[in-house]
Amino acid sequence: MALTGPPTSAPGQPDPTDRRESRARSVRRGPGPDRLSAGLAIVAVSPLLRLAALRHAVPSGTANRTGCDACGAAIGLPRPWPALGPAGRCGRCGARVGPPAGTVELTVLGAVVLLVLVGPPVGPLSALAWWLGWTIPAVIVDLAVHRLPDRLTLPAATGTWLLLGLAALGDATPGPWLRAVAAGTVLALLFATSTLLLGRRGFGLGDAKLALSVGALLGWYGWPVLLLGMLLAFALSALVSVGLLAARRARWSTHLPFGPFLLLGTTAALLLTT
Numbered sequence: 001m002a003l004t005g006p007p008t009s010a011p012g013q014p015d016p017t018d019r020r021e022s023r024a025r026s027v028r029r030g031p032g033p034d035r036l037s038a039g040l041a042i043v044a045v046s047p048l049l050r051l052a053a054l055r056h057a058v059p060s061g062t063a064n065r066t067g068c069d070a071c072g073a074a075i076g077l078p079r080p081w082p083a084l085g086p087a088g089r090c091g092r093c094g095a096r097v098g099p100p101a102g103t104v105e106l107t108v109l110g111a112v113v114l115l116v117l118v119g120p121p122v123g124p125l126s127a128l129a130w131w132l133g134w135t136i137p138a139v140i141v142d143l144a145v146h147r148l149p150d151r152l153t154l155p156a157a158t159g160t161w162l163l164l165g166l167a168a169l170g171d172a173t174p175g176p177w178l179r180a181v182a183a184g185t186v187l188a189l190l191f192a193t194s195t196l197l198l199g200r201r202g203f204g205l206g207d208a209k210l211a212l213s214v215g216a217l218l219g220w221y222g223w224p225v226l227l228l229g230m231l232l233a234f235a236l237s238a239l240v241s242v243g244l245l246a247a248r249r250a251r252w253s254t255h256l257p258f259g260p261f262l263l264l265g266t267t268a269a270l271l272l273t274t
């Protein structure tokens with residue numbers, strides 16, 4: 001069915017086909033997020049992402065956090081409120097636990113807007129949704145303790161590759177999936193090579209593992225999209241570095257986490273090209 005065909009209903013009698021087309025158009029062109037799905041996502045998904053970020057935002061080699069740092073009260077899905085709510089406060093002592101108030105919820109809202117704007121086909125869109133679900137907490141952890149945990153980046157990569165593979169099966173055209181796998185592999189190898197050659201001055205291996213999924217997502221849409229995403233990530237990283245240097249908030253030797261720029265570069269490239 002053509003999504004942009006002319007309306008066929010008689011005046012005053014809305015045709016159901018018309019309404020379906022209108023919905024499809026609104027999803028394709030994205031005038032704004034669907035409020036219901038945005039609300040549901042924030043209520044249902046945000047506590048999970050808060051929990052993932054809170055658990056893993058600990059220094060490398062340390063056991064995952066299972067409770068409040070101040071009073072030790074357990075935090076988990078059986079009693080999500082209020083620790084996993086938007087305020088992120090311990091239910092027993094009131095200390096802040098996990099990411100700052102509202103940050104996860106706003107990020108999830110941004111993710112829903114992104115999904116609406118990128119729009120169908122459903123196959124790659126489900127891969128993008130999966131990737132966001134793992135990458136948002138991973139990036140929050142990267143900002144907090146400067147590491148990208150395998151427990152978040154590897155499921156992000158595995159699910160993204162599988163969901164893109166299913167999308168390719170549905171379309172019966174393996175080309176985009178093969179390109180996605182090649183792009184993910186090449187990008188991860190480039191990042192890993194920088195670690196081997198430059199040590200701490202290169203990218204971390206966590207960045208390389210995140211690149212497995214970033215490369216696949218962008219590569220699905222084409223090599224130029226991958227190139228644009230990486231250019232945007234590096235440009236944003238350079239801008240922020242210069243800004244921090246100018247504000248004397250960082251020194252030349254300061255090592256910024258790169259995960260947030262990979263997330264932003266990927267998001268911006270998809271918004272500009274899909």
Ligand SMILES: [Zn+2]
Pocket residue numbers: 068069070071072073090091092093094095
């Ligand atoms: Zn507490």
